[in-house]
Amino acid sequence: MTTRRDFLRNGSVALGGLAVAPSLLSATGAPLGGYPGLLSPAPLPPLSTDAPTRELMMEALDAAKRAGASWADVRISRNRNNSVQTRERQVTDVVDTDTMGCGVRVLVDGCWGFAATQELTKPGVGGAAQEAVAIAKANRVARDRRVELAPTPAHPNATWRSSYVTDPFTIAVEEKADLLLRANAAALTVANVRFVNSGLSFVKEERNYANTEGSVITQDYVRSWVTMSCTAVAPDRSGTAVRGPEVVQPAGRGWEYVLEADIVTNAKVWAAEAAEKLTAKAVEPGRYDLILHPSQLFLTIHESIGHSTELDRAMGYEANYAGTSFISPPDKVLGSLRLGPSMMNVVGNRSEVGALATIGYDDDGVQPEDFHIVKDGVFVDYQTTREQAPWLRAWYEKNGKPVRSHGCAYAQSWADVSFQRMPNVSLQPGDKDLGWDDLIAATDKGIAMIGRASYSIDQQRYNAQFGAQLCYEIRKGKIVGQVKDAAYQMRTPDFWNTLDMLGGKKSYMHGGTFNDGKGQPGQANAVSHGCPPARFRNANIINTGRAV
Structure with a gap:
């Protein structure tokens, strides 16, 4: 259990008065042979809502x-962030933040109020609860519709932990x-690679939730991210090429995930890809199978499908900042808008x-469900x-479905x-268990793209342009070499309706964004696809x- 004294000893913020916090959740163990960071962790302690927090x-x-x-919920949580950043042979930045407090949300006469305190x-x-009620009463003058909450079962004494080991x-x-400096050193052994940046980022949330309907929930969430950017410079200094920084996809896992990425070995691969790009020819514009x-x-899923199917955007509530959606109004598009083929x-x-948005219970106290956003090509x-x-x-x-969140x-x-x-928004694999190489072999004239890079998309998520870290030309079923400066333009429904081949389960994997912004004041979440x-x-x- 974390007490205030423990928190002040180990944390970075001061709290007034006798205070408590969620239990400190740790994994310890003795190093195994080999890399000293590879631990044999003791089993993580069981989760429960400690009595003082309750x-x-x-x-x-x-x-x-x-x-x-008329209704209220409360969250008491501890939020920790850690990052280590390096460049070539030096550590450039180390950040540790640690914050703990309580947020109270209420409904009064169909209006929201919220207040928080440390x-x-x-x-x-x-x-804080009294302040939230006062804010809700003040918000009555601006109410456009009375808030109605969809029913949900109560979850007393519920717990959940993300899928981390260490x-x-x-x-x-x-x-x-x-670990980062050894990976940098490996990358710098590749000819023409002159600059390397790498980093580790971690988030840990110890979350406690309760509401007036009887839910009491404690959750333990961890996510991790590894980045590396390798820059190659032409011998005559006529050009540069970069591979990264998103070379390892972030995940809702722990230190074991970082070690599994084997960045010391893979650093040479990523560096070699950057060096190869130096001699890549410029792409010839035109029409290709992609x-x-x-x-x-x-x-592409995140920007064109994920954001456009957020209901608040479709209803105009995010128009001032995040934007709106071409998938609107709901009564005109649900069940009738074809976004892609039947596959x-x-x-x-x-x-x-291991996905970034995976959680046992959301911040409404709801146990999430899996749901189709697009089914057989139809929204x-x-x-x-x-x-x-x-x-x-x-x-x-x-459609005979319950009205539930x-x-x-x-x-x-x-x-x-x-x-x-946004939850995890995932494109399901096809019926045939095809892989990357199968799609290449089936393509006569094409471009293959790997890794996220620069992109732009309009505020309705309709017109867009996407690049990639690595682009390859395909001729007669074979990759013939890298090309540079390639990007594809799209209109969301037109583009997705050209989908004609899908990999199968063996080739299914997660990509993700560690920080996805929305709202005013702005907030960031993490989501996988x-x-x-x-x-x-x-x-x-x-x-x-x-x-x-």
């Missing part, structure tokens, strides 16, 4: 009810830096093991929260109000290096 959450809920709230005492959380926050900074690797395709199935979920559902699900009541009742509520910390955020490689017919390939 007592504080009940106090906040009771205070909210006494002040006039004062983890009964008077502190009670005061807590990265138990690994010394020196070990993290040593094959996208999951490490690139996930971003295209896109599922929203928070259940895929059939949006991402929703408890507040949003009733907006689609007519559609759900028409898909579990897409999220707040980045105890100090932020929760709202609709599973997909196989895919081929798109007759894509418009442009040369981004040509002068106009």
